[in-house]
Amino acid sequence: MDYFSINALREGHAGWSLLRAQNAPLALAFFMAAFTGPNQRNLGRQDLIDALDDVLFALRDSLGEDKFPRSAGEYLDDWAEPGRAWLRKFYTDGQDEPVYDLTASTADVIHWVESLRGRDFVPTQSRLSSIFNLLKTLVHGSETDPEARLDELQRQRDDIDAQMEQIRSGDIPVMSGPEAVDHFHQLTTSAKELLSDFREVEANFRKLDRSLREQISLWEGGQGDLLETIFSSQQDISGSLQGRTFQGFWDYLMSPALRTELHELLERATRIEALATQDGLAQITSMQKDWLPAVEQTQSTVRQLSAQIRRLLDDKVFLENKRIMALIRNIESGAVAVRGTPPTGPFAELAGHDVPVALPFERPLYEPSRSTPIDDSVGVSEDLGVDANALFNQFYVDTARLEANIDAVLDGAEQATLADIADAFPLSQGLAEIVSYFQLATESPTATIDPHAAQTLSWTLPDGSLREATVEKVIFVRPS
Amino acid sequence: MSYADHLQDTLDAPEPADRTPDGLPLVVTKLFKGVVYRDADEKLWQRLMERSAQARDYVAVLGLELVLDDAEGFAFLRSSPDADPELPRLIPRRQLTFHVSLLLALLRARLAEFDQQNSETRLIMTAAQIGDMVSVFLPESSNEARILDQLAGNIKKVVELGFLRKLRGQEGSYEVARILKAYVDAQWLEEFDARLADYRAELEGRPGNKGGPSAVGHGQKSEEAATA
Numbered sequence: 001m002d003y004f005s006i007n008a009l010r011e012g013h014a015g016w017s018l019l020r021a022q023n024a025p026l027a028l029a030f031f032m033a034a035f036t037g038p039n040q041r042n043l044g045r046q047d048l049i050d051a052l053d054d055v056l057f058a059l060r061d062s063l064g065e066d067k068f069p070r071s072a073g074e075y076l077d078d079w080a081e082p083g084r085a086w087l088r089k090f091y092t093d094g095q096d097e098p099v100y101d102l103t104a105s106t107a108d109v110i111h112w113v114e115s116l117r118g119r120d121f122v123p124t125q126s127r128l129s130s131i132f133n134l135l136k137t138l139v140h141g142s143e144t145d146p147e148a149r150l151d152e153l154q155r156q157r158d159d160i161d162a163q164m165e166q167i168r169s170g171d172i173p174v175m176s177g178p179e180a181v182d183h184f185h186q187l188t189t190s191a192k193e194l195l196s197d198f199r200e201v202e203a204n205f206r207k208l209d210r211s212l213r214e215q216i217s218l219w220e221g222g223q224g225d226l227l228e229t230i231f232s233s234q235q236d237i238s239g240s241l242q243g244r245t246f247q248g249f250w251d252y253l254m255s256p257a258l259r260t261e262l263h264e265l266l267e268r269a270t271r272i273e274a275l276a277t278q279d280g281l282a283q284i285t286s287m288q289k290d291w292l293p294a295v296e297q298t299q300s301t302v303r304q305l306s307a308q309i310r311r312l313l314d315d316k317v318f319l320e321n322k323r324i325m326a327l328i329r330n331i332e333s334g335a336v337a338v339r340g341t342p343p344t345g346p347f348a349e350l351a352g353h354d355v356p357v358a359l360p361f362e363r364p365l366y367e368p369s370r371s372t373p374i375d376d377s378v379g380v381s382e383d384l385g386v387d388a389n390a391l392f393n394q395f396y397v398d399t400a401r402l403e404a405n406i407d408a409v410l411d412g413a414e415q416a417t418l419a420d421i422a423d424a425f426p427l428s429q430g431l432a433e434i435v436s437y438f439q440l441a442t443e444s445p446t447a448t449i450d451p452h453a454a455q456t457l458s459w460t461l462p463d464g465s466l467r468e469a470t471v472e473k474v475i476f477v478r479p480s
Numbered sequence: 481m482s483y484a485d486h487l488q489d490t491l492d493a494p495e496p497a498d499r500t501p502d503g504l505p506l507v508v509t510k511l512f513k514g515v516v517y518r519d520a521d522e523k524l525w526q527r528l529m530e531r532s533a534q535a536r537d538y539v540a541v542l543g544l545e546l547v548l549d550d551a552e553g554f555a556f557l558r559s560s561p562d563a564d565p566e567l568p569r570l571i572p573r574r575q576l577t578f579h580v581s582l583l584l585a586l587l588r589a590r591l592a593e594f595d596q597q598n599s600e601t602r603l604i605m606t607a608a609q610i611g612d613m614v615s616v617f618l619p620e621s622s623n624e625a626r627i628l629d630q631l632a633g634n635i636k637k638v639v640e641l642g643f644l645r646k647l648r649g650q651e652g653s654y655e656v657a658r659i660l661k662a663y664v665d666a667q668w669l670e671e672f673d674a675r676l677a678d679y680r681a682e683l684e685g686r687p688g689n690k691g692g693p694s695a696v697g698h699g700q701k702s703e704e705a706a707t708a
Contacts, residue, residue, distance in 0.1 A: 351572075
């Protein structure tokens with residue numbers, strides 16, 4: 001990289017702009033708390049606002065109220081602005097709340113900042129051995145000479161024979177404690193890095209998608225030629241280098257034999273004695289479980305991108321979009337010209353979406369109102385020593401509870417009268433409760449109130465005296 | 481079907497309703513009620529896909545046509561262009577003012593651009609963004625409040641038409657319904673363009689264009705498009 005490309009990065013790269021930002025510590029601390037710490041992705045706006053509020057509250061508490069003057073929502077909006085692009089804000093299907101995820105460059109910055117803290121342990125030996133393994137895979141995998149391939153396999157077999165002989169003779173080489181720890185650290189770091197790589201893989205797919213779209217929208221020739229260029233140059237998403245290695249990874253992970261093997265190995269790794277004191281030993285068994293949703297998401301991104309590109313390339317859409325853009329440009333210039341004196345009255349028409357069907361029987365018929373006799377004569381009590389406070393201790397009848405009572409009784413019977421319900425669930429709030437039952441009955445489409453029959457309900461007051469009420473018969477019927 | 485079979489059928493299924501294919505009544509009545517979206521009801525969509533041929537035949541009797549876009553995930557009914565002109569129209573046409581029509585056209589353009597540049601499927605716009613998009617085309621007026629009211633009214637109208645959907649819990653944000661693509665198509669825009677051209681000609685007092693938005697100009701435009 002030369003001076004100019006580095007300078008361009010410094011000016012334009014989202015990650016670098018994040019590092020230079022005034023509130024970078026706030027943003028990074030928050031990103032770590034919400035995303036990378038709990039290893040979460042695609043968080044809803046409200047969850048994020050709550051998480052940011054927590055971070056802001058703690059900071060304001062120690063630094064003073066005026067330190068971060070904006071609200072959590074404003075910060076989020078700011079960070080998701082296309083100019084900053086520290087967060088990707090998008091809408092998923094079926095949800096009205098926007099969803100946020102870290103961009104790949106933000107994930108890189110977090111990774112880098114975390115590495116600045118320094119590690120108390122850097123696995124070196126295991127890195128060397130993984131380099132050796134990589135090198136072997138590379139060299140032997142690319143060998144085309146059958147003789148050389150056979151020689152190599154023979155050498156491996158001899159090696160294995162020698163090891164078996166050694167073990168038979170009673171000499172069992174076991175990895176030393178520090179060696180095991182070294183490998184374990186290498187393992188967990190790689191696993192974590194792989195997880196954060198998926199974000200970048202996705203970002204690469206989006207980049208490919210964007211360049212494809214650009215090509216499609218700028219294409220002047222016919223649609224057939226366009227398709228030919230796209231497919232012959234392997235610029236389409238699944239044909240790209242990124243697409244093919246990702247597909248390879250996916251196939252590898254999806255192979256049942258490999259998955260079982262990986263699972264068994266991870267299980268056994270947790271039982272290695274030398275590692276017993278290591279943090280996060282138990283978590284490595286969930287490595288696969290962490291990968292699957294991440295890979296799944298990348299996979300679905302690719303699927304979605306391909307589907308959209310296909311839609312864009314669709315015969316009709318391709319031609320119609322061009323025609324439509326040309327027409328709208330025409331209309332725009334026309335509309336500007338008549339801006340001062342726009343046409344009045346109906347100008348265009350558009351078909352509706354539905355067949356309006358007016359149903360006369362949907363309209364309620366006239367229903368004479370029924371007068372309910374109320375006996376409002378009050379017998380005045382002689383006793384003036386009554387505690388008037390009781391009047392003000394209003395209480396609340398929980399209709400949800402009453403509904404639950406009705407449902408419970410109807411569970412065992414086709415229909416039930418109010419008396420049946422009161423038998424099963426004794427009245428505890430007296431008249432108010434009965435009134436609430438009546439209210440439920442009038443609102444329910446399946447309940448009936450029979451004015452010609454009466455029922456007597458009774459309840460016991462806290463002081464032990466019995467009260468009775470004679471009311472119209474209410475019948476609740478189980479909804480069919 | 482033999483007589484015996486038929487008899488058996490009749491005995492098994494005494495109600496004639498049982499002989500309509502399973503699920504068709506639901507599909508057709510839902511379509512009568514409005515647009516069917518895959519996202520809104522996966523099960524209903526599945527039924528519709530299974531029964532689309534029958535539904536198509538059924539509504540054809542009423543002079544309607546089923547429009548089904550599997551890629552976009554919506555289906556709706558419209559008056560069939562081949563239907564007998566004698567048939568009364570079942571689906572009402574709504575009259576739009578110039579500014580509402582223009583707003584629809586601009587939203588359609590925005591949706592096309594969005595699809596070309598973006599991999600997302602949902603175009604979300606705030607009222608402010610819609611305002612910015614439209615403001616160039618509104619008369620210059622000192623009364624900003626009146627213009628804002630007018631804009632709000634137009635947005636409301638488009639929401640009623642079902643081409644913008646208010647987002648729940650997000651004040652002033654709207655989703656542009658993808659079904660807009662099916663209604664505001666090249667043909668509709670051509671008519672719009674032609675009518676606008678007629679209106680401009682009339683404003684400038686050019687001869688031969690008396691009588692307002694006439695069908696003449698519009699017909700010429702369509703012919704041009706057909707030969708192009």
